[in-house]
Amino acid sequence: MSDAKQFDVVVIGAGPGGYIAAIRAAQLGFKVACIDEWSNAKGGPAPGGTCTNVGCIPSKALLQSSEHFEHAGHAFAEHGIDVAGLALNLPQMLKRKDTVVKQNNDGILFLFKKNKIAFFHGRGAFSSAAEGLYQVSVTGAAPETLSAKHVIIATGSNARELPGAPFDEKLILSNTGALTIDAVPETLGVIGAGVIGLEMGSVWRRLGAKVTVLEGLPTFLGAVDEQIAKEAHKLFTKQGLAINLGVKISKVTAGENKVTVDYANAAGEAQSAVFDKLIISIGRVPNTIGLGADAVGLKLDERGFIAVDDDCKTNLPNVWAVGDVVRGPMLAHKAEEEGVAVAERIAGQHGHTNFNTIPWVIYTSPEIAWVGQTEQQLKAAGVAYKAGTFPFMANGRARALGDTSGMVKFLADATTDEILGVHIVGPMASELISEAVVAMEFRASAEDIARICHAHPSLSEATKEAALAVDKRTLNF
Numbered sequence: 001m002s003d004a005k006q007f008d009v010v011v012i013g014a015g016p017g018g019y020i021a022a023i024r025a026a027q028l029g030f031k032v033a034c035i036d037e038w039s040n041a042k043g044g045p046a047p048g049g050t051c052t053n054v055g056c057i058p059s060k061a062l063l064q065s066s067e068h069f070e071h072a073g074h075a076f077a078e079h080g081i082d083v084a085g086l087a088l089n090l091p092q093m094l095k096r097k098d099t100v101v102k103q104n105n106d107g108i109l110f111l112f113k114k115n116k117i118a119f120f121h122g123r124g125a126f127s128s129a130a131e132g133l134y135q136v137s138v139t140g141a142a143p144e145t146l147s148a149k150h151v152i153i154a155t156g157s158n159a160r161e162l163p164g165a166p167f168d169e170k171l172i173l174s175n176t177g178a179l180t181i182d183a184v185p186e187t188l189g190v191i192g193a194g195v196i197g198l199e200m201g202s203v204w205r206r207l208g209a210k211v212t213v214l215e216g217l218p219t220f221l222g223a224v225d226e227q228i229a230k231e232a233h234k235l236f237t238k239q240g241l242a243i244n245l246g247v248k249i250s251k252v253t254a255g256e257n258k259v260t261v262d263y264a265n266a267a268g269e270a271q272s273a274v275f276d277k278l279i280i281s282i283g284r285v286p287n288t289i290g291l292g293a294d295a296v297g298l299k300l301d302e303r304g305f306i307a308v309d310d311d312c313k314t315n316l317p318n319v320w321a322v323g324d325v326v327r328g329p330m331l332a333h334k335a336e337e338e339g340v341a342v343a344e345r346i347a348g349q350h351g352h353t354n355f356n357t358i359p360w361v362i363y364t365s366p367e368i369a370w371v372g373q374t375e376q377q378l379k380a381a382g383v384a385y386k387a388g389t390f391p392f393m394a395n396g397r398a399r400a401l402g403d404t405s406g407m408v409k410f411l412a413d414a415t416t417d418e419i420l421g422v423h424i425v426g427p428m429a430s431e432l433i434s435e436a437v438v439a440m441e442f443r444a445s446a447e448d449i450a451r452i453c454h455a456h457p458s459l460s461e462a463t464k465e466a467a468l469a470v471d472k473r474t475l476n477f
């Protein structure tokens with residue numbers, strides 16, 4: 001006990017939930033330690049978690065590079081730019097992605113220093129709890145024991161395996177392998193048409209792979225507003241993604257260089273497909289491996305998540321948990337919001353995370369973004385609503401960009417006109433959605449957005465027009 005290094009707050013995990021919680025706690029005057037076990041290729045620390053190392057950041061780097069490649073091959077000609085001798089330099093593309101990741105790792109290490117947070121590289125595990133203090137051991141190159149009154153757990157999630165098809169990251173790939181394929185496969189199978197399947201499927205399709213997506217559910221993107229999902233399905237199919245819905249996978253067999261997937265299609269007919277690589281993206285599972293939950297009696301729920309209340313409090317006094325390891329959407333910005341809120345609660349403030357206004361973005365091309373309720377959710381809840389849509393085809397900036405696919409859709413309360421949901425499929429949807437998030441956070445009406453001056457020509461005019469469409473008075477359509 002006496003040898004333990006004393007802190008006010010120990011954070012386990014330096015992904016978006018953990019490192020942001022650590023920074024906010026330090027800003028509030030606490031003595032903070034943060035432990036993370038992720039290592040880079042040289043064995044050094046690589047804070048930032050799934051998001052920075054094998055998630056948000058590298059996937060967006062490859063999405064950007066592959067989009068440039070696709071534009072150079074097709075879209076540039078329309079703009080009067082002829083590209084001769086176009087060639088893919090995949091090693092350079094992967095190297096750039098690794099550089100972007102490293103910049104983010106280094107940025108977090110800098111932020112730890114700046115905020116005087118003690119960083120420990122290794123695995124953190126509860127070892128004991130006594131007299132209001134938790135002891136957390138760090139195992140790794142430099143073992144340590146830390147003690148603190150407050151512990152924030154932010155240990156994240158891992159890719160879910162398909163039974164009978166363990167990831168080997170050579171032929172059967174999780175998100176980790178999907179981001180490091182070193183030669184464009186001729187044929188790529190993707191099991192799961194969710195966020196990862198569509199983003200990574202898009203990357204490798206743009207680079208030349210023939211991509212087949214096998215989805216278990218009969219509906220495409222079931223959580224997305226139906227009208228938006230239908231439009232996206234049409235656009236992705238036109239791009240060449242072969243999306244098969246309602247399939248039932250029976251067997252995955254990895255051979256020497258190929259992987260075979262046996263499945264029944266939606267009609268129940270037996271099918272067999274052979275791929276050069278297979279990405280399995282069927283969701284993620286909370287990570288509590290090696291955390292020592294038992295040593296202190298930390299309670300998990302029936303699905304393996306750390307059980308928390310609305311304030312991210314666990315069953316143990318002064319032990320908190322945030323991000324992918326607890327209920328709620330597995331999104332980096334949700335983890336960050338919870339991290340900030342917990343640090344503020346520890347300081348006696350009223351930290352708050354509004355689950356109704358957490359935006360979702362799928363970074364395909366076009367992008368899909370939404371916040372709030374879908375039309376099918378409102379119908380199911382019996383809420384009377386008005387809908388308004390505006391197509392990017394009628395937006396001047398979209399025409400100038402040469403990207404007129406998709407639409408903006410507003411859903412507003414039939415009586416009060418309060419915005420209940422905004423759904424976008426189209427160019428820069430990831431940026432456009434922020435206006436809707438702000439509006440909903442301030443409980444704005446569709447009329448509020450319709451009456452605000454938006455710059456011309458800008459994609460955001462489509463947002464204003466969709467708000468006008470709620471009252472059937474679009475100006476440009």
Ligand code: FAD
Nearest residue numbers: 013015016017037049050055056124156323324330331332
């Ligand atoms: P994590 O980021 O998983 O971090 C947990 C950290 O804790 C890891 O570094 C881990 O090594 C460490 N750790 C675990 N146990 C211990 C221990 N016992 N001791 C020490 N360290 C430990 N979300 C978005 O919002 N936008 C996106 O564009 C996006 N893209 C994604 C793309 C992919 C391919 C994937 C897989 C995910 C993506 N996500 C995206 C989801 C996002 O990555 C997660 O929601 C986010 O990383 C969760 O943050 P976290 O802090 O809870 O956990």
Ligand code: NAI
Nearest residue numbers: 192193194195196197215216217281282283284330361362
């Ligand atoms: P997901 O939950 O988005 O999609 C999984 C898909 O697999 C679903 O459509 C599901 O019906 C399907 N599926 C499940 N079991 C199946 C089976 N046996 N056979 C066929 N299909 C099956 O999960 P995904 O894509 O793995 O991503 C995990 C999480 O990571 C996301 O939910 C999201 O929270 C996060 N993420 C966020 C991103 C973003 O914000 N842009 C990008 C990537 C991931």
